[in-house]
Amino acid sequence: MTSATAAPTGYRWLRPVWRLVWCVLLTAVVLWPFMVAVVTGHRREALVLRDMVVPGTMALNDLATGADGIARAVPQDAVLALLSPVIPPPVTVGVIMLVCGVAGSWGASLLARRCGAPGVGQGVAAALVLWNPYVAERLLQGHWSVVAAGMLLPLMALWVMEQRRVLPVVVLAVCAVTPTGLILGVIVAVVTAGWRRAALTPLVAGLVLSLPWVVPSLVNSSGTLTDSAGAALFAARAEPFVGTLGALAGLGGIWNASAVPEHRVAWAGVLLCLVAIAVAVVLGRRGAWTGPVRRLSLLAVAAVTVPTLLATGPGLAVLGALLESVPGAGLLRDTQKFVVLALPALVVLVSRVDMLTGARTLAAGITAVLVWLQVPLLPVDLSELRPVPLDxxxxxxxxxxxxxxxxxxxxxxxxxxxxxxxxxxxxxxxxxxxxxxxxxxxxxxxxxxxxxxxxxxxxxxxxxxxxxxxxxxxxxxxxxxxxxxxxxxxxxxxxxxxxxxxxxxxxxxxxxxxxxxxxx
Structure with a gap:
């Protein structure tokens, strides 16, 4: 897969400018509640929904630092608490989300461009990072930091492909706000790099960045064991007409049905996945399905199939045994959150839908419609995230x-x-x-x-x-x-x-x- 043909010299500046405008517009439309939090910027309001509680002031207490031995919100709450005297935590979260939204969609468009996608395909790639069921479901569950990390995965893949050394570590540092995010970032970086020397940097950086939550877990290993019943409680959930496999293939399937957006079209995600598979087949026939794209595609297959298998009877038994015997295994029980590892491959493959037909613009337009149809009223569905005043x-x-x-x-x-x-x-x-x-x-x-x-x-x-x-x-x-x-x-x-x-x-x-x- 080769890079896209460069634009004529007199017009080169247009592509970066319009790419950035598109990414900013997408971020503002999808993540508008966080923009409201930044604009209002006072301490009387809070971001409050399920697991996301970000009040106007936060304390650096034992829960934030993991000193109680249960590193549930470490280090994200510690970071917010440290900045709290200067910047209201809702503003900090809002800035993180908006920056990650723009950077993630921008990185996805550049990744698609590097892999030969035409301009319209690059635009679809940018949209897919923000407009998908994973973003909707995880935000409605309150997992803002996991979403922030997930949006950055295509950018991580791009910079590793470009053999950057410092920039992937910067992305890892942002992902490390939550343990799940750090794991996601390290996996994508290592898979993209392959088992070469280039993989050592993200591995070492990941090990260092994990210390804030690994150390409390090791010190209090008995407190990090969990009940096997959690395996079934947090298993990926089947969706009507598409089942568990189809739900995950469309980046959906969160365990909590209450966190599913009201306007959800599961079959659109399945069709989008089939488009990606068709592109991968064409690439394979042309001998272009190699290197990082091949590895990321195989990672995507694992990200969909493993949570599906773990939602079956035997899978629940295996995971339940791990939860009761391995300290810290509770981090893995919510298996659906790892399906976002498929995002970098989806970005690349969906952006190359032009390979399936000579009508490039039409093919990309149909793909864009499928991206939109997954959650057609996404900004409306996310309205519950808007800041509210606290008692x-x-x-x-x-x-x-x-x-x-x-x-x-x-x-x-x-x-x-x-x-x-x-x-x-x-x-x-x-x-x-x-x-x-x-x-x-x-x-x-x-x-x-x-x-x-x-x-x-x-x-x-x-x-x-x-x-x-x-x-x-x-x-x-x-x-x-x-x-x-x-x-x-x-x-x-x-x-x-x-x-x-x-x-x-x-x-x-x-x-x-x-x-x-x-x-x-």
Whole structure:
């Protein structure tokens, strides 16, 4: 596959300019909620949806640093917390997403150009990076940092192909905001480079960049084991008429049906995948399916088939055994998130649809329609991501806890350990299910029990803390024994038994049906 023919000298500047304009326009249309977060830029609003909770201020607490031994949001929350005094976290996230959107689509167009795609094919490649079910589903689940890394994968492949040394490491550093993103970036870099000396740089860089979450996991290996039931809970989900394989082939199939965009056309993704396969066949017949493109294509096949197999009975059994016996294997249980590894190959193959017919513009136009049809109203579907104002009581209770932490002597509480009540780390905020923002905002060591409920059964989580929570719900007081300093009651949905226990402790702050108790 050769590079596209260069434009006449007098017009060379047009291609880079219009390519950038197209990428910026795509990013603004798809990621508009993050643009709103950047433009508004104040601390009274937050990005709140499921696993994404980015309040206006964040604390560098034990959950952000992984000091509690559970590196769930490390290092992304640490980065946001460190910048929080200067830049509101929603603004930081917004900037990261917008920059990654532009850079990722721009990189995809250049990757397509390097592989011989015509101009319209390059435009389709740029669109595919942003306009796909993976971006929609993962953002609706709240996995913004995974999406940011996924969008950068074609750029990673391009720079490795061009034998750049520093730039791929820069991309890896951005991907490393989340452990999954780092894994994705390293895999694409190594596969693109092949098993040559060039692969050593991303491997070494990846090892160094993984230390913020690997070290806590190794130190607390017992806390990183998970229940085998998580394999079935997070397995890739079949979609109507296309099944699990078809859903994954179209970059969809997230485990949570509630995170699937309302306007989703699964068969369009399947057709797009078939187009990519047809192009690969033609390339093979012409002897051009070689080198990095071949390796990335094989990676794409693995990215689709492996999660499909792991969603079967035998696959769930194997993955479940790994989850219960291998520390840190929980990082792999959400298998669908790795399907984005197919994106670089899809970008290249779909952009070369001109190889299937002499009508280049028509073929590229049909492909562009398929890209659009996958999620035809994507900007509307992502409207839930727009920033929302938080209840002012969140900021008020944080101020109270910060004052207690800053007060010397017995009157204060050094490194307060705060339990949020009712139990569980999810709340309904502005009609949206979301992680409790106080886990990100409180100083010290807010308690995240970390459990999940599957078919009425509790899995994962700290067994000792789950036992304390169960006891409190029954009216038994084990708070001091568990090292709890403060208990925050949020709302009226608490049992009379637990309120009776808390009544024996000191109420230090209240507002409406919220109350902060200091454990005696």
């Amino acid at each position: 002012p009581r969140y900021a008020q209770v944080v101020e109270v806890v910060e004052e207690l932490a800053a007060t010397p002597g017995d009157a204060g509480i050094d490194h307060p350990r705060t339990l949020l009540w009712p139990p569980g780390n999810y709340r309904i905020i502005d009609g949206r299910p979301a992680l409790d923002p106080l886990l990100k905002m409180l100083p010290g060591a807010p308690v995240d029990p970390g459990y999940l409920i599957v078919d009425g059964t509790i899995i994962d989580g700290d067994e000792a803390m789950v036992s304390v929570l169960s006891a409190l719900a029954r009216g038994e007081d084990r708070l001091a024994e568990a090292g709890i300093d403060l208990v925050l009651v949020e709302g009226a949905e608490v049992t009379p038994e637990s309120l009776a226990v808390l009544a024996d402790h000191d109420l230090v702050w209240s507002a409406g049906d919220w109350g902060l108790y200091r454990v005696r």
